[in-house]
Amino acid sequence: MGDTKENLASAFAGESQANRRYLAFAKKAVEDGFPNLAKLFKAAAAAETIHAHNHLRVMGGIGSTTENVQEAFDGETFEFQQMYPEFLAVAKEAGEAQATWSFDVALQVEKVHAGLYEGALASINSGKDLEVEKFYVCKVCGNTFENEHPDECPICYATEFKEV
Ligand SMILES: [Fe+2]
Numbered sequence: 001m002g003d004t005k006e007n008l009a010s011a012f013a014g015e016s017q018a019n020r021r022y023l024a025f026a027k028k029a030v031e032d033g034f035p036n037l038a039k040l041f042k043a044a045a046a047a048e049t050i051h052a053h054n055h056l057r058v059m060g061g062i063g064s065t066t067e068n069v070q071e072a073f074d075g076e077t078f079e080f081q082q083m084y085p086e087f088l089a090v091a092k093e094a095g096e097a098q099a100t101w102s103f104d105v106a107l108q109v110e111k112v113h114a115g116l117y118e119g120a121l122a123s124i125n126s127g128k129d130l131e132v133e134k135f136y137v138c139k140v141c142g143n144t145f146e147n148e149h150p151d152e153c154p155i156c157y158a159t160e161f162k163e164v
């Protein structure tokens with residue numbers, strides 16, 4: 001058991017993971033014919049997001065918008081430059097094909113995100129919001145596009161995109 005600062009960080013990580021896990025479980029419940037169970041998973045997932053945000057706020061994890069964009073850029077850059085290349089190399093070496101795919105597409109998309117955040121930083125630093133109408137996210141790999149998407153995702157070749 002650590003001190004409260006460590007416990008907040010640990011609880012934030014756990015609640016964040018529970019949120020994504022429950023949403024994945026909800027999708028599976030729908031596929032398996034249990035739509036009301038899916039609602040329970042979704043409701044609990046929404047509550048875990050509230051807990052995660054409470055913990056993050058209390059631990060001082062939300063800065064000014066400029067600081068937040070910088071932190072997002074730094075995080076994505078770390079992921080595509082250091083973390084995913086290492087994970088990818090280990091998975092490839094072990095012949096873990098699915099993990100290799102999962103790490104590889106994430107690496108490529110984090111690179112896209114770093115570029116988007118880098119561009120955003122320039123706008124936000126000069127006090128201007130982004131000049132963008134909407135974003136599209138590839139439903140298979142998460143590749144992210146400003147304003148319009150190609151017919152086929154250049155990273156994973158999927159053809160369905162979610163509008164944000
Ligand atoms: Fe990302």
Ligand SMILES: [Fe+2]
Nearest residue numbers: 138141153156
């Ligand atoms: Fe994709």
